[in-house]
Amino acid sequence: MNNIEKVVSDSYVRNKTLLAFILFFVFLAVSIASWAWLHKQPVEAGVVKPLRSVLNFNESFFTNIFSGNHLAKTFPVSAAAPRVRVNGDAGMSEDFDPAAWKLQIVKKTGDTLLISIDEIKSLPKTEIIFDFKCIEGWSQVTHWAGVKFSDFAKHYNLTDEMNLKFTGLITPDEEYYVGIDNKSMVHPQTILCYEMNGAPLPMNQGFPLRLIIPVKYGIKNLKRIGTISFSNNRPKDYWYERGYDYYSGL
Amino acid sequence: MKKIVKKHPLAIRWLHWINFPLLAIMIWSGLLIYWANDVYKIGWGDKTILKFFPDSFNKALNLPFRLAEGMSLHFVFMWIFAINGIIYFLYLLFSKEYKLIFPNKKSIRESWLVILHDLHIKKGLPPQKKYNAAQRIAYTGVIVMGFLMLLTGLAIYKPAQLYWLCAILGGYEWARAEHFIMTILFFLFFLVHVLQVIIAGWNNFRSMVTGFEVLPADSATNAMETDDATTPEITNTNN
Numbered sequence: 001m002n003n004i005e006k007v008v009s010d011s012y013v014r015n016k017t018l019l020a021f022i023l024f025f026v027f028l029a030v031s032i033a034s035w036a037w038l039h040k041q042p043v044e045a046g047v048v049k050p051l052r053s054v055l056n057f058n059e060s061f062f063t064n065i066f067s068g069n070h071l072a073k074t075f076p077v078s079a080a081a082p083r084v085r086v087n088g089d090a091g092m093s094e095d096f097d098p099a100a101w102k103l104q105i106v107k108k109t110g111d112t113l114l115i116s117i118d119e120i121k122s123l124p125k126t127e128i129i130f131d132f133k134c135i136e137g138w139s140q141v142t143h144w145a146g147v148k149f150s151d152f153a154k155h156y157n158l159t160d161e162m163n164l165k166f167t168g169l170i171t172p173d174e175e176y177y178v179g180i181d182n183k184s185m186v187h188p189q190t191i192l193c194y195e196m197n198g199a200p201l202p203m204n205q206g207f208p209l210r211l212i213i214p215v216k217y218g219i220k221n222l223k224r225i226g227t228i229s230f231s232n233n234r235p236k237d238y239w240y241e242r243g244y245d246y247y248s249g250l
Numbered sequence: 251m252k253k254i255v256k257k258h259p260l261a262i263r264w265l266h267w268i269n270f271p272l273l274a275i276m277i278w279s280g281l282l283i284y285w286a287n288d289v290y291k292i293g294w295g296d297k298t299i300l301k302f303f304p305d306s307f308n309k310a311l312n313l314p315f316r317l318a319e320g321m322s323l324h325f326v327f328m329w330i331f332a333i334n335g336i337i338y339f340l341y342l343l344f345s346k347e348y349k350l351i352f353p354n355k356k357s358i359r360e361s362w363l364v365i366l367h368d369l370h371i372k373k374g375l376p377p378q379k380k381y382n383a384a385q386r387i388a389y390t391g392v393i394v395m396g397f398l399m400l401l402t403g404l405a406i407y408k409p410a411q412l413y414w415l416c417a418i419l420g421g422y423e424w425a426r427a428e429h430f431i432m433t434i435l436f437f438l439f440f441l442v443h444v445l446q447v448i449i450a451g452w453n454n455f456r457s458m459v460t461g462f463e464v465l466p467a468d469s470a471t472n473a474m475e476t477d478d479a480t481t482p483e484i485t486n487t488n489n
Contacts, residue, residue: 005255007467013252020460024267031271047322054326066411073413131422133409136317137287139422215410243318245325250410 046243059247068183072214072250075129080143084196086204087134090238091176091224101172101208103192106229108160115156117194117208123147123155126191128212133250135217135239144212146193150186161230162186168235169211172226179235180213180220184249189214192225217248251467257380257457259345265338266458272334273436275327280433282320285313290430302430328403335396342393350380352390357383392439395432402429 041048047055103120105113127145153162161167167185170177184190193212194201201207206223213220219239229235240246258266285308292300308314342348356376360383366372368384375382381389405416405425419425447455457463 005253007251007253010252013254013464016254016462017456017460024459027267035271035275046318051322051326054329055322058325062408062411066408070411070413072410073417131409133422134287135321137283137426138289239318243322245321250408 045240045246055245055247059245059249062249063181063183063247068187070215072130072189075131075141077129077143079141080129080197081140082197084142084205085134085138085140087136087218089204091171091173091222092204092206093171093173093175096172096203096224098208103209103225104227105156105158106227107158108164108230113156120147120152120192120209121194124151126151128189128191128214130189130214132214132221133217135219135244135248143197144191144193145195145198146191146209146212148188149190149192149211150188152192153186158230164230165232166230166235168229168231169222169225170227170229171222171224174226176222176238177236178211178220178222179237179240179246180216181247181249182230184213184215187213187215215250217250219244220248253465253467253469254462255465256462258461259347260461261341261345262338262347263458263461265334265341268334269331269338272327272331273440275323276331277433277437279320279323279327281311281313282316283324284430285320286317290427302434325407332400335400339393351386351393353383353386357386359383361387388439388442392436395435395439399429399432399436402426402432 038048038050041050043049044052102114102116105115107113124147125145126148127143129141129143131139132142133139153159162182162185165182166179167182168177168179190211190213193210194208196202196205201210206225209225210223211221211225234240234246237246239248281303284302288302288308290302291298292302303313342351360376363372363376364382364384367375401415402419402425404412405419406422406429409416409422409425416422416425419428453463
């Protein structure tokens with residue numbers, strides 16, 4: 001007979017059992033202590049540091065193993081919702097003056113381009129109907145149109161800027177701001193959007209120009225772009241500061 | 251003098267107990283995430299029998315407005331959950347332990363006998379090895395659920411990159427619903443599992459910590475009579 005079963009003394013059973021249970025309780029105690037330790041760590045942008053580090057690791061892990069060019073699923077126009085959900089109004093100040101609006105592009109050299117909405121509309125138009133995904137967990141098939149950011153960057157000769165790591169976008173009132181990796185900015189489905197359901201953007205959807213970036217959660221789809229700038233460091237990001245993942249990629 | 255019979259290998263015990271706090275954290279952080287879009291219910295039309303979850307439940311567990319916290323925990327501990335599960339599965343395969351867990355031809359029919367026995371409708375159990383037929387089905391089911399948890403989770407975590415996985419699962423919203431249903435099933439499994447462990451008693455529970463069951467020294471040795479010497483029959487356990 002192999003050692004599947006054996007006859008042993010009572011004290012052998014007692015000692016073995018005791019040892020195993022001591023280890024068991026040590027394991028439970030270490031688990032609970034680790035949990036408590038984790039919650040006592042210093043906070044970095046709304047999240048305790050160890051978790052923040054793993055979230056950052058997740059970003060590099062998934063950007064390295066995944067392609068940057070996988071397309072989000074698209075739908076026929078008939079699938080698009082006629083009533084588009086509005087979720088949040090940060091950056092949508094009442095005192096916005098549409099007549100005075102121009103898109104500001106801060107170039108690497110420090111020069112600022114001022115671009116009118118008509119100039120943007122004169123560039124090749126791209127439409128996209130996709131399942132817009134909110135970080136809260138809901139999603140909605142919606143219909144947008146505008147200029148591909150990659151076309152826009154080419155037209156305004158932003159090659160040097162796109163070789164940097166990040167793009168930062170800020171609303172005119174500077175109340176809402178996002179930072180996005182440039183790999184996602186030049187993704188073929190990322191557009192500077194001026195139309196929703198075939199009509200100009202409504203005010204509460206970021207008139208006159210917003211970002212639509214299907215490979216990110218809704219929080220990165222900034223409404224009413226005021227200024228765009230570029231950097232090798234992460235530009236400031238509204239929801240990142242409130243504990244969310246910086247990357248937020250899908 | 252006592253007779254001890256080896257039951258659970260060391261690896262199985264560790265992986266099992268590591269999974270316990272891990273699953274608790276995953277379900278807890280999952281609840282924090284789910285709250286932000288708590289759309290599921292049991293009912294039809296306007297009729298709701300059970301809302302997931304009632305406000306009182308959310309309030310009692312302090313779930314509201316903790317989405318960021320939930321996501322940060324979920325997307326960190328997911329690694330340990332996945333790695334632990336993969337090691338467990340590989341261990342089952344390479345140690346041949348899976349032969350004791352995966353259902354065999356007789357399992358479906360015999361599992362009814364086990365259920366009738368557990369409900370005190372019928373006396374006596376079919377002969378069994380480490381696990382009875384109902385356990386084989388339940389434990390294999392929970393391994394499959396673990397896999398589905400991982401797959402549905404990945405599909406809603408990276409729906410653009412893993413568009414094909416998302417499509418197989420019926421699309422983004424279905425994958426989210428499936429992930430949720432799986433969580434509920436996991437919790438129900440947990441309840442039944444704990445109940446059965448309590449009913450099965452101390453000797454059985456102890457074996458998940460120590461690895462062995464303890465029998466009187468002169469008890470009949472079923473193991474000697476089985477055709478497969480590595481799989482002793484243990485007659486008095488049923489969890």
